[in-house]
Each structure stands twice: as structure tokens, then as C-alpha cells.
Amino acid sequence: MKKLLTRIDRYIIKKFLGTYIFAITLVISIAVVFDFTERMDRFMNNNAPWDAIIFDYYFNFVPYFANLFSALFVFIAVIFFTSKLAENSEIIAMLSTGMSFSRLMKPYMISAAIIALFTFVLGGYVIPKGSVARVEFEDQYYKKRKKSSARNIQLQVEEGLIAYIDRYSDYNKTGYRVILDKFEGKKLSSHLTARSITYDSTAVNMWTLKDYTVRDFDGLHEYISKGDSKDTVLAMDPSDFLEFQNQEQMMTNPELRAHIDKQKSRGFGNTKVFEIEYHKRIAMSFAAFILTIIGASLSSRKAKRGMGLHLGVGLALSFSYILFQTISGTFAVSGVVSPMVSMWIPNILYAFIAYYLYRKAPR
Template sequence: MAIHILKNMEYKKFSPFRFIKKIDRYIIRKFIGTYIFSIVLIISISIVFDVNDNLAKFSTYHAPLRAIVFDYYANFIPYFANLFSPLFVFIAVIFFTSKLAGDSEIIAMLSTGMSFKRLLRPYMISAAMISILNFYLGAYIIPKGTVIKQNFESLYKNKQKNSSASNVQMQVGKGIIAYIAQYDDVRKTGYGFSLDKFENKKLVSHMSANTIQYDTISDSRYHWKARNYKIRELKGMREHITSGHEIDTVIMMEPMDLVFSKGQQETFTSPELKRYIGKQKDRGSTNVVQYEVEYHKRIASCFASFILTIIGASLSARKRKGGMGLYLGIGLALSFAYILLQTVCATFAINANTPPMLAAWIPNILYVFIAYYCYRHAPN
């Protein structure tokens, strides 16, 4: 019995949960409960409007009910819930904190000697839980669902994805330049293909082919079939020519490298985004800004939960006449301004050469000052 008590005391001594008191659990339940409630309420309204807007298209293109529910709305809900998570966090904090203040619960907490800094502890724990969940969903789960959602939209909402490219030229290896006059992503086939290899800035090999097709059933990546090909190998003043009907070859490029469609960056998980950005930069491509913005935005958005939580708690912790209406309005305005600022900064990165990482973090940097000001003026 004594050993059991000692073990229990040791567990409590080193357990991180020893810092979470009864009041913390109470606030965390309020925070998470209100956050989930706001998501369910607002997303439900969004679904009603979306169904009303797209019902005619679903009927016109004979979309099956199973596909509408599981392919479209099952991915629509997490996508928009994660996208507007800062808004839901702000609404949740303003709503339940104003209610606590209106019921004089916060006054009771502070009158016991609890500082506002200590009061923020359960808020920060809740924000951390939401941030971790948002990052995991945005970095690994939602991109896969977005692929399914986009495929549904191309079939049943007539949103045609870009499936062709022309005059594509890229570096596929050190000193190796590939060129495709026309590429069809539906058939995974390129027309008017050439591949030049340089050593010490001198051309040593030139390959041309009428068509080149990606091998989609190969066990490994980068396998292509070149048809009606000719290979010229240059060795000093000598030239060796090889030609044939078909040849299997390995070229360090994939169909996804050739065709760029709107929103394509949202279909990559974060590790895939990082690899893709690195690969495109190695090839000398400059068309990766939107991918870099998306990569950094996923990280920056998670920290927004902490910033907006501090602002919301600071604004609504004081008991005032008139209830929560004013602060809920301020919270909504600040939340929408944050989301708008994210969009504007992303546009600056793409069109005005703003560094992608800076563009993704500008909203957080600006709102940190707002959070500090609100925190300094919070009740104590």
C-alpha cells in the first residue's frame, strides 16, 4: 500500500497534468465546447447555402448522392473548418469569456489573487490543442481530401482542371535540359520532345522524339516511353546517331511537374510541398511562389490561434454593461480582417515579389502588437 502511494506521488510530481487545476479543466471544457459548437453552427449554415447554390449543377450532371455526401461534403467540411479556424477560435473565446464575465465568474477568479496571466493558462492549453489538430489536418489529411473534392467538381460541377501545357522547358538534372512542345495530361503524353545534355557548357548528347509517354504502371517513378526517337552523341568531331521506334528511358520529371492548375498547391501534403519546392528550385523554376506561400501559411495559421485567443480573452474578460454584443462584433471584424490580410499578403508574394515566408507571417506579426496592447489593458 505504501509503495502504491509513493508511486502515485512520484507520478503526480513528474506528470504535466499536475499544472492543470480544476478551474483550468472548467475553462478548457468551455473553450473547446464553444469552439466545436461554433464550427457546427457556421458550417451547417454554409452547407445549406452551398447546396442551394449547387443543387442545379448536381442535377444537371447527375451526381450520385453517395458522391455528393462522401466525396464532396465530407471533404468540404474539414477544408472550410480548418480554413476559418482562427475565426472560430475568436468567436469561441469572445462568446464564452463574455458570458463568464457577465456572470461575475472572472471577477471571482481575480479576487482570489489569480493574475490575468494565470487565467490565460487554460486558454493557451486549449489553443495549443486546436493548433496541433489544425496543423495535422492541414498538412496531412485535408490535401488528400482536396484531391477527391476537386475530382468531384471536375465531374459534376463543370470545373475543368488544366490538362495541357505548351512550350515546357526545364532542367531535369545537372546539365540536362528537357523540352516538350505540347503536353496532354489526360493521355500523359508529350509531343515534340527533346533532351539535351551538357558537360562544361558543351552539348554532348541530343535526343529527340515525336512523342513521349509517362509509364503510369511502372513500379518506380520517372519512367517514360519515347517513340520515333533519335539520339545524337557528340564526341569531339565525331557524331554517333541511334534511332528506333520505341525506347524506355528514365527522365527526372513527372506529369505534375509539367501541368500547373489553380489550387494545385492545396493538394500536396506539407512534406510533398517541401520536396516539390526543392525540386523545382533545383531545376531553376520560378513558378513556386504560391507553393511556398501555402507551405508557410499552414505553419503561420497555427500560431494565429494563440494570438487571437489572447486578443479575445483580453477584450471580453471585463464585465461591462450591454453584454457581449460589442465585443463579439469587434472579434468578428478582427477575425475577418485577419483572413483578408492573409489573402492580400499571399497576392503580394505572387505578384509583387514579397518573400513568401514574410507574406505568410505578416498577419501574425501585425496581430502580435494588437494582442500585446489588449493584454496590457486587460483586467487584473
């Protein structure tokens, strides 16, 4: 019975993953130095403690940044070590033994699968937890991102119950000029207006209405009741309408999916930023396979000018992929295409490029 992995397979996987980790370590080290140099003045001016800078910010910044540019690191790793193999005539030696190029790609695909799984789990489940501490640190010591107020809030609290709040201030957890409309089918059964509504953070979904008036409708009859204060349970909380910049980065994949479904059911149509983030995480994981094929196909041929040409072409393609993915995200924001399609457009396009280069690779 043949071994699943030959010595050559293990050799290529070791080279691939080793170069990938080395590239990440090198680039991230440089990125941390530049990032700290840029932010140091504001950190010092806001009296950020060193333990918070190191553990809350940079311990969470490093995996976030590494995962964000994982596609670039995959490309660099494949181009670099495959060009070295080609320069040393190792690939020629492998192919001369009768090994096909498709068989040679097996350890590349195994390595790409390991990286794809790693980046998917890291980006979808691990990094969002760390991003909570990182974003909160930035909000306190660098630049405030969280919204403290919202206007013209309209949402479906539950089936048949629509809430409207003219203005909400988070500092006192109070909304002003409140309307609660209850429907039975298509008929309005109750109309409540209140001067203000205050969220009780000590209880779940507990709100207090001030200066309220309730109009209940029963056929042609109308019953009016008023009061100074009234406690009521409403299936909503301030986080439903106080979205802030990069909030999607702080949610795991299940949390993103639940948030999107919840906001859509409540009448919030603008969930594209969250949908883009959700589909981007999946698409970026599959990109490891596509970029590995492109990189291996480009650099497996021995070049007269050395690996410089391969590395230059590879970097150009990888940066163009990242740029194209950023641009395609704007298509979804503007409503031209759906978020899922916009995030998969770069993968589809570069899959054709990968297929073409694979067909042109040495046999």
C-alpha cells in the same frame, strides 16, 4: 504538490473548447446548406450520385471549411464565453482572490495549444488526403480544374539533362517537338530531337520517342544517329508539368515540401502557390494563440452594453485578420516578399495588437 490544472482551469478549458466546437458545428451546418443550394443544379445536371455527394464531397468539405476558418471560430468562442464570464462577474471574482490576469490566461493558452495542434495535424496531414476525393468529385460533377495540356515545358530531368517539350496533351500522354540536351559540365555532349514522346503509364518513368535524331559530340567530331522509335527511361512524369488549380490542397506537408524542392531543382521557378500553402498552414496554427489573447483581453472587462460590443469588435478583428492574410498572399505571388514572410506578416502585426490589448486588460 499542487495540481497542474485547478478546477477553474478545467472550467475555462471546458467552456473554451465547448464553445469552439459549438461555433464550428453551427456555422458549418449553415455553410453546408448554402453550398448545396448553390451547387445542387449542377450536381443534378451532371448526374452526381448521392453517395458521392455525401461521402466524397461533404464529408471532406466539412473539415476543410472548418480548418480554413478555424481562426474565426477561435475568436468567436473566446469572445462569447469570456463576455459571459465577465457579465456574470466571474472574472472579477477570480481576480479578487489574488489571481493575476496572466495566471487567468493559462487555461486559455492550453486550449489554444490544443486547437493549434489539432488544426496543424488536420490541415497538414488529414485534410489533404480527403481533398483528393473532394477535388476529383468537383472535377467530375461540378467544374473541371485539371489541366489536360501544357505548353513550353522546360525542366531539368536530372543533373546535366535538360528537356524541352513544345506541347503536351494528357489525353494521349504525348508531347510534341521534343529536345533533350545532355551536358558534361558546361559543354553540350548530346542533342536529341524527336517528333513526339509518349508516356507509358504501365512502367515507371518509361517514355517512347518517335522519329528521333541524336547528335553526340566528341571534341570537334559529331556523330549522328536516327531512328523511328526508341524506349528510354527519364526521371519525369506528366504530373511534373500538369499542375492544376488547388493542387496544393491535396498535398500533405511533407509532400508539399518535397514538391517545392523537386520543382525548384528542375528549373520551375513558379512554386509560390505551393510555398504559400505550406507556410500558411504553419502560420494559421500559431494564430490560435494570438487571437485567443486578443479575444480574452477584449472581452474580460465587463461592458455596460453587454457582449454585443465585444462580439462586434472581435468579429471585425477576426475578419480583418483573414482578409489581411489573403491580401498578404498576393505580395508573395507578385514577388514583393517571400511566401514565408507574407504568411507571417498578419501574425506579426496582430501579435503587437495582442500585446497592447493584453497590457490594457483588467488586473
